[in-house]
Amino acid sequence: MTPEVTDVADDATEDRTTFADLALRPELLKALTTLGYEEPTPIQREAIPPLLEGKDLLGQAATGTGKTAAFALPVLQKLAEAERRTTAPLALVLVPTRELAVQVCEAVHKYGRDLGARVLPIYGGQPIGRQLQALERGVDVVVATPGRAIDHIGRGTLKLDGLQIVVLDEADEMLDMGFAEDIESILQETPSERQTVLFSATMPPRIDKLARQHLKDPVRITIGREQTAPGEAPRVRQSAYIVPRAHKPAALGRVLDVEAPTAAIVFCRTRDEVDQLTETLNGRGYRAESLHGGISQEQRDRVMGRLRNGTADLLVATDVAARGLDIEQLTHVVNYNVPSAPESYVHRIGRVGRAGREGVAITLVEPREHGMLKTIERVTKQRIPVEKVPTVADLRARRLELTRAALHESLLEDDLEGFRVVVETLTDDFDLMEIALAAVKLAHEASGAAATEEEEIPDVSARIDRDRPGRGSAEPGNRRERRPRTPTAGMTRLFFGAGRSAGIRPQDLVGAIAGEAKLKGRDIGAIEIADRFSLVEVPESSAQSVIVALRGATVKGRKVSVRLERDQQG
Numbered sequence: 001m002t003p004e005v006t007d008v009a010d011d012a013t014e015d016r017t018t019f020a021d022l023a024l025r026p027e028l029l030k031a032l033t034t035l036g037y038e039e040p041t042p043i044q045r046e047a048i049p050p051l052l053e054g055k056d057l058l059g060q061a062a063t064g065t066g067k068t069a070a071f072a073l074p075v076l077q078k079l080a081e082a083e084r085r086t087t088a089p090l091a092l093v094l095v096p097t098r099e100l101a102v103q104v105c106e107a108v109h110k111y112g113r114d115l116g117a118r119v120l121p122i123y124g125g126q127p128i129g130r131q132l133q134a135l136e137r138g139v140d141v142v143v144a145t146p147g148r149a150i151d152h153i154g155r156g157t158l159k160l161d162g163l164q165i166v167v168l169d170e171a172d173e174m175l176d177m178g179f180a181e182d183i184e185s186i187l188q189e190t191p192s193e194r195q196t197v198l199f200s201a202t203m204p205p206r207i208d209k210l211a212r213q214h215l216k217d218p219v220r221i222t223i224g225r226e227q228t229a230p231g232e233a234p235r236v237r238q239s240a241y242i243v244p245r246a247h248k249p250a251a252l253g254r255v256l257d258v259e260a261p262t263a264a265i266v267f268c269r270t271r272d273e274v275d276q277l278t279e280t281l282n283g284r285g286y287r288a289e290s291l292h293g294g295i296s297q298e299q300r301d302r303v304m305g306r307l308r309n310g311t312a313d314l315l316v317a318t319d320v321a322a323r324g325l326d327i328e329q330l331t332h333v334v335n336y337n338v339p340s341a342p343e344s345y346v347h348r349i350g351r352v353g354r355a356g357r358e359g360v361a362i363t364l365v366e367p368r369e370h371g372m373l374k375t376i377e378r379v380t381k382q383r384i385p386v387e388k389v390p391t392v393a394d395l396r397a398r399r400l401e402l403t404r405a406a407l408h409e410s411l412l413e414d415d416l417e418g419f420r421v422v423v424e425t426l427t428d429d430f431d432l433m434e435i436a437l438a439a440v441k442l443a444h445e446a447s448g449a450a451a452t453e454e455e456e457i458p459d460v461s462a463r464i465d466r467d468r469p470g471r472g473s474a475e476p477g478n479r480r481e482r483r484p485r486t487p488t489a490g491m492t493r494l495f496f497g498a499g500r501s502a503g504i505r506p507q508d509l510v511g512a513i514a515g516e517a518k519l520k521g522r523d524i525g526a527i528e529i530a531d532r533f534s535l536v537e538v539p540e541s542s543a544q545s546v547i548v549a550l551r552g553a554t555v556k557g558r559k560v561s562v563r564l565e566r567d568q569q570g
Contacts, residue, residue, distance in 0.1 A: 022048045025080055027114040028073055035110060041066035043223045048074055051197065056215040059199045061223035067199045068107045071167045076112040078164060079140050087138030089120075089158075091165040092190070094146055094183065096173040098123040098297070099304070104169065105143045117141060122148045122158075125297035132157055146174060146182035153189055160189045171200040172207055172343060177320060180206075187214055201350060202343040236349050238384045240363040240373055247457045248364055249277065251389045252336065253284045254457070255362060256314075258390045258398050262506060262529050263307060264332035266316045267339075267348060277336065278316045291317035310503060319344060327351070329505045331527075335363040338372040342379035358526040389457045403444045406532045413497055413561065491525045492543045496534040497561035504529055508556050509536050517542065517549040535565060 018039055019032050040048065043061045051057055051074035061067055075091045082090060093108075095101050105121040112119070120139040122131045124147060131148075135157050142149075142158065152158035166187065168174065174183060187196075196215050200207050203222075211218060243251040256264070266281075268274045271292040281288040289303045289312045306312040307327060315322070319339075330352050339345045345363075352359025363384065365373050377384055390398070410416070426435050498504050506527045513519050513536070525537030538546050543564060550562045 017045050022073075023052060024048070024073060025077055025115075027080065028076060028111060031111050031114060037069075041070075043067055043221065044070045044073075046221045046223070047071070047219075050219040051195075052077060054195055056196045056218040057198070057221065058211045058215060058218040059197070059221045059223070060203050061199065061201065061221075065223055067169065068104055069111065071169070071197050071199065072104070072108045072111050075141060075165055075167070076108070076115055076117055079112070079117055080115050082164070086162050087136070088160070088162040089139050089142045090163065091141045091167065092149070092160065092163055092186075093141065093143045093167040093169055094149065094174065094186065095143060095169045096145065096177055096179070098125060098145060100170065101143045101145055108141055108143065112141075119143065122152060124148050146179040146186060149186055150182050153186065160186075161191065163190045163194055165195045165197065166190055167197045167199070168210075169199050171198050171210065172202050172204065173347070175206055175210070180210075183210070201347055204343060236352055236359045236361055238349065238361045238363075238382065239387050240365050240384050241387060241389050242365050242367060242370070243389060243457065245366050248336065248366075249280045251457050252277070252334065252364060253281065253286075254390050254395055256281075256286065256332075256334075257395055259332060259360060259362070260402075260528065260530060261313065261332035261360070262500070263310075263327060263329045264314050264334060265322060265327070265330065265348075265351065266314060266334040266336055267319055267322065268316060268336045269318070271318060273336070274316050274318055281314055281316065286314050287312045288314040288316055291315055291322060293318065293320060310500075310505070319348075329507065330359075331506065332360045332362065335361075338363055338365050338369040339376070340372070342376045345376050346380060400444070402530055403440065405530060407440065407443060409497055409533050490540060491537040492540045493535045493537050493565040494543060494546060495561075495563050495565045496536060496555070497532075498555060498558065499530045499532045499534050501531045502558065503556055504534055509534060512550060512553060512555045513538065513546055516553045517546040519546065 019029055019037065022040065022045070024032075043059060043065045047057055047059055047070040051071065059067065059070070071093070075093075079090055093104055095104055101121040101123045105119050108117065108119045111117075118139045119141045120131070120134045121143045122135075123145045128151075131152070132155075135142075135152065144152075144158075149158060153160070168183065174180075196218075198207070198211055198215060198218075241251060241255060252266070266277065266288075268277060271294050274290045274292045278288045278290040287306075289306060291300060291303055295303070303312070303315070304327075307315050308329070310329075315327075333348050333352050335345070335348065339348065349359070349361040352361065363373065365386075373384060423432075423435060496504070496509060506529065509527055509529075510521050510524055513524055514521055519538065519542060523539060523542070526535075527537070528535045547562050547564070550560075552559065554560070
């Protein structure tokens with residue numbers, strides 16, 4: 001029998017299906033309403049009905065599309081309908097990493113709170129005694145990494161004979177991490193009549209083979225990447241920089257200085273490269289943390305805690321060490337080297353561009369890696385614009401722009417009366433403009449923005465451009481303008497008088513606008529956060545109503561001035 005196939009693009013349908021239309025139990029609908037879920041995502045809309053019918057399912061969807069709820073809600077519905085007389089689990093969810101196990105477990109617990117669902121994460125690095133006690137008391141859903149699941153099966157503490165559902169989440173990641181044999185062993189221990197669900201961001205041949213072996217007449221669902229309307233910028237802005245190997249650390253620092261990410265992951269190939277680059281970036285003034293297989297679980301937890309609470313803004317990691325991480329405030333993903341497999345590139349850029357916010361994916365390409373970049377373009381069917389590495393002049397201009405904006409905000413918001421006496425005494429000897437210039441110079445230097453680069457980075461992109469069909473190397477118009485210098489068509493930028501120093505994150509701004517002005521997250525465009533201010537793109541037609549709605553509102557507990565960006569007033 002040929003598997004049923006559903007191919008859906010995220011914005012390809014106007015179907016206003018609600019969760020109530022999916023025949024979910026009242027307890028689940030109540031939990032979703034409490035959590036603020038308004039309508040199902042495409043993967044949830046397509047996957048939940050066949051899963052409720054008990055069908056096997058093979059789903060392809062990128063990270064961040066709502067896969068967890070797509071399988072968790074049917075699992076919980078089956079749990080509520082089952083007559084449970086055993087302590088053994090009804091469902092087993094296999095995931096590649098500890099972090100993903102915790103995230104899935106927390107989500108299932110929130111959805112199933114009113115059903116009294118007992119959910120247990122089991123993974124390495126956690127005391128096994130606690131897991132043994134919970135399994136002995138009885139659980140309904142086990143969320144496990146393959147290695148620790150095999151350990152418990154071998155001990156006889158994880159009994160799978162009563163299992164009704166098995167979910168393989170991020171299956172391609174698990175195979176990449178070498179868990180193929182463990183997965184086979186686990187599935188052999190489960191009842192043959194079980195329901196099997198497999199989700200994967202990519203669908204290489206080995207995933208198809210796994211599905212043919214273990215899924216029975218599955219419904220196949222493919223959720224395409226969100227398509228962009230003509231003239232609208234994509235949610236994930238992709239770009240590449242052609243850089244000789246010797247200049248890559250300097251080029252990365254310069255690109256990050258211009259981009260000013262709220263939080264970013266920089267992917268490296270080796271542990272040594274991670275450690276060296278982390279040291280370099282910290283020397284440049286960034287708060288960078290390293291993550292690779294050579295650090296302990298305790299160190300890993302500390303690193304992730306610092307990134308999530310904002311005391312670190314860069315995570316430099318190997319691909320394997322970063323798998324399964326889901327960092328809400330992430331704005332940028334950087335490939336320090338071109339990924340050797342297009343699937344890895346797809347996984348990485350899927351970490352940003354969520355909840356209506358723009359994400360940025362940057363790749364540093366050595367000249368010899370240009371062919372690998374073209375392969376990624378061919379597989380993903382997306383053009384990756386090659387841009388010029390910012391020059392020293394670009395960097396100085398950007399830093400001066402941030403200083404000007406910070407001073408502008410201070411003039412609007414700060415009480416400066418206490419400094420008047422200083423200016424008045426200096427005017428006896430100096431012109432007022434000279435005093436202002438000296439003050440700006442001191443402010444610029446105090447911010448750390450006055451540091452200059454010792455040398456320019458060679459531009460080798462022109463040579464590469466000549467090899468790219470349809471691109472002229474000499475015409476500046478052929479290069480994509482750096483964003484967000486000018487707003488996207490149909491959008492305008494709002495100036496918020498608070499930034500990083502006030503702990504402002506993209507989700508705080510999205511939440512304030514969506515909550516007070518009734519705009520949806522997907523209506524909000526690019527967000528840029530500096531130390532003392534933030535810029536947010538909103539539809540031009542809604543700009544004034546957003547300003548009015550936020551008058552007197554608070555963001556992160558403080559009142560924040562909101563207005564049109566100065567350059568757009570007038």
